[in-house]
Amino acid sequence: MKTKEIKIKNYNFALLFFVIILVFCFSNRTQAARLYFEPQEAVIGSEKDFSVGLKVDAENQINAISVGIFIPLEIALIDAVIGNSIINFWVEKPSFDESSRLLTFSGIIPGGFQGEKEPLLTMKIKTAGQEGKAILTFNKEKTKIYLHTSEGVEDSLELESLTLPISKGKENISVEIIDRYLPEDFKPEISRDPNVFENKWFLIFATQDKGLGIDHYEVCEGSKTKCAIAESPYLLQNQKLNKKIFVKAVDKSGNEKVAVILPQKSSLRYQNYWIVGIIIALGAIAIAARRKIKKL
Amino acid sequence: MASKNFHVILIGVSIFIIIAAAFFGSEVFAAEITATIKITVCGDGVIASGEQCDGGNLGGATCTSRGFSAGALSCNSSCEFNVSACTSATAPSGGGGGGGGGGGIIAPVVTSIVFDGRAYPKSAVTLLKDAQIAATTVAGTDSNFQMTLSGLSAGNYIFSVYSEDNRGIRSSLLTFPVSVTFGATTKVSGIFIAPTIAVDKSEVKRGENIAIFGQSVPNGEVTISVNSEAEFFNKIKTDASGAYLYNFDTSPLENGQHFTKSKVALGGEITSFSKTAGFTVGAKTVMAEEPKKAPEKGDLNSDKRVNLVDFSVAAYWYKRPSPPTSADLNNDGKVNLVDFSIMAFYWTG
Numbered sequence: 179m180k181t182k183e184i185k186i187k188n189y190n191f192a193l194l195f196f197v198i199i200l201v202f203c204f205s206n207r208t209q210a211a212r213l214y215f216e217p218q219e220a221v222i223g224s225e226k227d228f229s230v231g232l233k234v235d236a237e238n239q240i241n242a243i244s245v246g247i248f249i250p251l252e253i254a255l256i257d258a259v260i261g262n263s264i265i266n267f268w269v270e271k272p273s274f275d276e277s278s279r280l281l282t283f284s285g286i287i288p289g290g291f292q293g294e295k296e297p298l299l300t301m302k303i304k305t306a307g308q309e310g311k312a313i314l315t316f317n318k319e320k321t322k323i324y325l326h327t328s329e330g331v332e333d334s335l336e337l338e339s340l341t342l343p344i345s346k347g348k349e350n351i352s353v354e355i356i357d358r359y360l361p362e363d364f365k366p367e368i369s370r371d372p373n374v375f376e377n378k379w380f381l382i383f384a385t386q387d388k389g390l391g392i393d394h395y396e397v398c399e400g401s402k403t404k405c406a407i408a409e410s411p412y413l414l415q416n417q418k419l420n421k422k423i424f425v426k427a428v429d430k431s432g433n434e435k436v437a438v439i440l441p442q443k444s445s446l447r448y449q450n451y452w453i454v455g456i457i458i459a460l461g462a463i464a465i466a467a468r469r470k471i472k473k474l
Numbered sequence: 475m476a477s478k479n480f481h482v483i484l485i486g487v488s489i490f491i492i493i494a495a496a497f498f499g500s501e502v503f504a505a506e507i508t509a510t511i512k513i514t515v516c517g518d519g520v521i522a523s524g525e526q527c528d529g530g531n532l533g534g535a536t537c538t539s540r541g542f543s544a545g546a547l548s549c550n551s552s553c554e555f556n557v558s559a560c561t562s563a564t565a566p567s568g569g570g571g572g573g574g575g576g577g578g579i580i581a582p583v584v585t586s587i588v589f590d591g592r593a594y595p596k597s598a599v600t601l602l603k604d605a606q607i608a609a610t611t612v613a614g615t616d617s618n619f620q621m622t623l624s625g626l627s628a629g630n631y632i633f634s635v636y637s638e639d640n641r642g643i644r645s646s647l648l649t650f651p652v653s654v655t656f657g658a659t660t661k662v663s664g665i666f667i668a669p670t671i672a673v674d675k676s677e678v679k680r681g682e683n684i685a686i687f688g689q690s691v692p693n694g695e696v697t698i699s700v701n702s703e704a705e706f707f708n709k710i711k712t713d714a715s716g717a718y719l720y721n722f723d724t725s726p727l728e729n730g731q732h733f734t735k736s737k738v739a740l741g742g743e744i745t746s747f748s749k750t751a752g753f754t755v756g757a758k759t760v761m762a763e764e765p766k767k768a769p770e771k772g773d774l775n776s777d778k779r780v781n782l783v784d785f786s787v788a789a790y791w792y793k794r795p796s797p798p799t800s801a802d803l804n805n806d807g808k809v810n811l812v813d814f815s816i817m818a819f820y821w822t823g
Contacts, residue, residue: 288821388629
C-alpha cells in the first residue's frame with residue numbers, strides 16, 4: 179500500500195515536472211540577439227581567398243554593437259569588408275591585432291534595428307596551407323549588443339562559433355565583389371564645440387559605400403591637390419574658413435565622391451573692398467588733377 | 475481515495491496551467507503584432523501586390539484584354555500598364571501618310587525607392603537614410619505622405635521616418651532595413667508613424683483625472699495604455715485634425731511613478747507604440763511643463779537635434795579621460811558604447 183502511494187506520488191510529480199517543462203517551453207521563449215558566421219562553403223580550401231560573413235539576428239530592437247572575433251593561427255585575415263553592413267556609424271572601424279589575434283569593431287544603428295540575417299561585415303580569409311580545421315570564435319568580453327533604450331541596456335546574446343575543416347589542395351571559389359558604385363552623397367559640416375579641439379573649427383563627415391565600403395577620407399583645404407587623410411572630427415588648419423574645403427570619400431576600389439564646402443567667410447569680398455578703394459582713390463586723384471588743370 | 479482526488483486536482487491544475495500558458499503566451503505574441511511595412515520591388519520581373527505588371531512580365535495581359543483592338547502593351551517604371559502603343563478599332567477615314575519610325579531611346583537605369591505612409595495632418599515628415607536626413611515633406615490633410623529617393627546604389631539601407639505634430643513634438647523613429655535592387659523601384663508602403671503623446675500633469679493627486687493627449691491620423695482608433703500593477707487600456711477616437719484627448723481617472727492607480735503610451739489603428743493598419751509619457755500619482759497635483767522639443771539626451775551641441783555632429787563630438791571623447799558631462803550620457807565618468815547606444819536612441823538626424 180505504501181509503495182503504491184509512493185508510486186502515485188512519483189507519477190504525480192513526474193506529471194507536474196512535465197507540465198512545468200511544457201509551460202517553460204511555450205511561454206518563456208528567450209529573446210536574444212544571435213551573432214553567427216556564414217561561410218561561402220562548409221569546407222575551406224587551402225588555395226585562394228575565402229569569404230565568411232558575420233550576421234546578426236535581433237529579436238529585440240538593438241542599436242549598438244561591439245564585436246571581438248578570435249582568428250586562429252591556421253587562418254590569415256586579408257580584409258574585413260564593411261560595404262553592406264547595417265552599422266551606420268563606426269565607433270571603432272574593424273581592426274585586427276596580430277598579437278591577440280582579435281578582429282574588433284563597434285558601431286551604432288541610430289533609430290534601432292530589428293530583423294534577421296543582416297550583415298555586419300564580411301571577412302576575407304586565407305589558410306596557412308596545411309590540412310586541419312580552423313575555429314572562429316567570439317571574444318565574450320568584447321562582444322556586446324545594446325538594446326534600443328534610453329539607458330544603454332545590454333541584450334542577452336547567443337554566440338555561435340564556426341568550425342571550418344581545411345581541405346589541402348582544394349581551390350576556393352572566387353567570390354569577387356565588383357564595386358561599381360561610388361560612395362553615397364554626403365554633406366560635411368563645419369562645427370565648433372568648447373569641449374573639442376579647444377573650441378577651434380572642426381569638420382565632420384560620414385558616408386556609406388554599398389560596395390566594398392569606405393577605405394578612407396581625405397580633406398583638402400583651399401586646393402584639391404593639398405589633401406590629408408582625415409578622420410571625423412577633423413581639426414581644420416585654416417581657422418579663418420575663407421577657403422574652399424574638399425572632402426573626398428574613397429572606397430576600397432578607389433572610387434571617389436567629393437563634397438565641397440564653400441568658404442564661410444569670403445576673402446574675395448575683402449579683396450574686392452581693396453580694389454574698390456583703390457579705384458575710388460584713383461578717381462578722386464583724377465578729378466582733383468583735372469580741376470587743377472582747368473584752373474591753370 | 476485521497477490520492478485519487480489529489481491526482482484529479484493535479485491533472486486539473488496542469489490543464490489550467492497549460493491553458494493559462496497558451497492564453498498568456500498568445501497575449502504576449504498579440505502584443506508584439508505591430509506596424510507592418512510592405513516592401514515591393516518594381517523592376518524585378520515579379521508582379522507583387524499593388525503592381526499591374528513588372529518589367530517584361532505583363533501577367534498575361536495584352537492590349538486586347540485591356541479593351542483595345544491591337545497594339546503592344548508594355549509596363550512603365552511604376553509597374554503600371556502602358557497602353558500608349560495600344561490601338562482601338564475606328565472607322566477608316568482618309569488615308570494618312572504612315573509615320574516614320576521613331577528613334578530608339580535607351581531609358582536611363584534608375585534605382586529608386588518610394589515611401590508611402592501616414593503621419594499627422596499637415597505635419598512635417600522627415601526621412602533618414604542610413605541615419606542622415608535624406609528628404610522631408612509635409613503630409614496632406616488626410617495625413618498621407620509620399621517621398622521618393624533616386625540615384626541610390628544597390629544594397630542594404632536602414633531607413634527611418636518620423637514626424638512632428640501640431641505642437642512641434644517629435645514622434646518616435648520608425649526604422650526598417652530595405653534591400654535596394656539595382657535598376658528597380660522599390661516601394662515601401664504601409665508606413666504608419668506612431669502617435670505623439672503628452673500628459674497635462676507631472677504629478678496628480680490620486681483620484682483626480684490626468685489628461686493624456688497627442689496627435690495621429692484623423693478618425694483613428696487610439697489605444698491608450700497606462701501601466702500600473704495591472705495595465706489599463708482605454709480606447710478613444712481622434713478628431714478630424716488627428717488630435718486625441720483622454721481624461722484618465724487615477725483612482726485605480728497606486729501611488730508612485732507611472733507611464734502611459736498609445737497606438738493608433740485605422741483601416742486594418744496599426745502603429746507601433748508611441749514614446750512613453752511619465753507622471754506620478756501622489757498627494758498633490760502639479761501641472762506638467764510644456765513638452766520639450768529638444769531631445770532629452772544626446773544633443774551635445776544644443777541645436778535640438780541628435781545627429782552626426784553630436785556623434786563626432788562623442789567620438790572625440792571615446793575612451794579619453796575626463797570627458798565633459800555633456801558627452802558622458804550615463805554619467806559613469808567615461809564615454810563608451812553605452813553612451814553611443816543612448817545617443818542612437820534619441821537620434822533625430
